[in-house]
Amino acid sequence: MQHHTINVTDLDMLHKVFRGFRSHDGVGYVFRGHAQAAWELLPKAGRPEFYLPDNRDLGRFYAWSKRAVAYSSLSSSYLEQLALAQHHGLATRLLDWSMNPLVACYFACSDHADKDGAVWMYEMGDAILTDENTRDTLKERKGVFGYLPKAVFPRVISQKGLFTVHCDAAHGIDVRASRLGGECPNLIQLHIPANLKPDILDLLADYGIDHSYLFPDLDGLSAHVNADTARIPKLRTDD
Template identity: 45%
Template sequence: MTPKHLTVGSVDHIHQIFRAYRSHGRTGWWFRGQADSSWPLLPKAGRSEFHLPGDRSIKRFNTWCKQAIAYDQNLPDNTWERLAVAQHFGLATCLLDWTVNPLVAVYFACFEHQDTEAAVYCFDPKTFVNENVLDLEELKCNGIGFIPRAISQRVINQRAVFTVHLPPTEEIKVQASPVLTDHPNLVKLSIPSTLKADLLKMTSDYGIDSVTLFPDLEGLSKHFNWETKLMSARKTAA
């Protein structure tokens, strides 16, 4: 089965689409934005520049945990939660970021690579990790869901959830949706580059921006730089 493919035609159109694909808290559709629609739907550990054969990405994560404790004495004890923390601090892991807020996905699709077609994916997960399984080296799975606790402010603000890919080079297997008849559980929304600026202004109007998604000085600086670019563009147009 292949993903359903839609092309977003306007700001109003994407609102109409999201009325059909709703998260219902965390039990319905999940969303992911990618700034380039040609990028594969893979976690960082599965991409060519980070991929290691066998289970070495898990071994790298275990080594990271042994050293990370020196930087944060409050690291979670649970393996899955440590994996989520590592992911949000940029480590190449087997986790792929999703959100239950579609506008967060739109932000990530549109914030960078302004001249490139973007994509927002909608995914309906029905299988979730067993958090009692702590030995990741023994686990084989393909796009199963992981819902973390509120372990960091970024997880909270981004309404973050994850899919798990072991091995990390395997993309999500597209299956029939358990809810919608004759409908796949993965939908790709292509966003033309010409819509990115308007969609980013829309998410900002709704309070989805770098300040709220990255509640630290990095996020504040990103937001100021974005506003400065808009101010500079208006000055040039005048």
């Protein structure tokens, strides 16, 4: 079975789609934005430049964790430790999603302005991992699982974040029929043309979805102010 693609033609269409596909606090569809529609739906550790077969990505994470304790205390939960590493940019087998479709829209439209973007909508299955999972249990698992983290990081709260955990890291999402029935699959791509990105960002700003909201720290505030400045019409200096 193949995922469905819906080509977005205007802002009203986005509203209609999101009314039909909702998260319900992670039970139902969850959302992920790609600034380029052609990007693969894989965690960083599953992409060719970072992929290590035979669960060696967990060995890379182990080496990271041994050095990370010099900078931060680590949770006793292995999955929370992985989430921390993901949060700080390490290539892990976790893939970020949001329960808020507007958050996914922001990430789909805030970069690569000249490229078509995409919002992926995925019906989270019943296979949800808990914090009792360890490195050994992850090594034994096969498939894609959900993980709803505790509110450990401010970004998880503001972005209504959750993860899929890919075992192994290069294991893609298996496309199946939706539990809602009909011909709808559990994975749908909203294809967003590049020319709609500015209008979508303006709409999201009206709803309070911007960089400073999604990244509630000084880095996020600075990026937001810079983006606002870039949108201000510039005075001509050649007259």
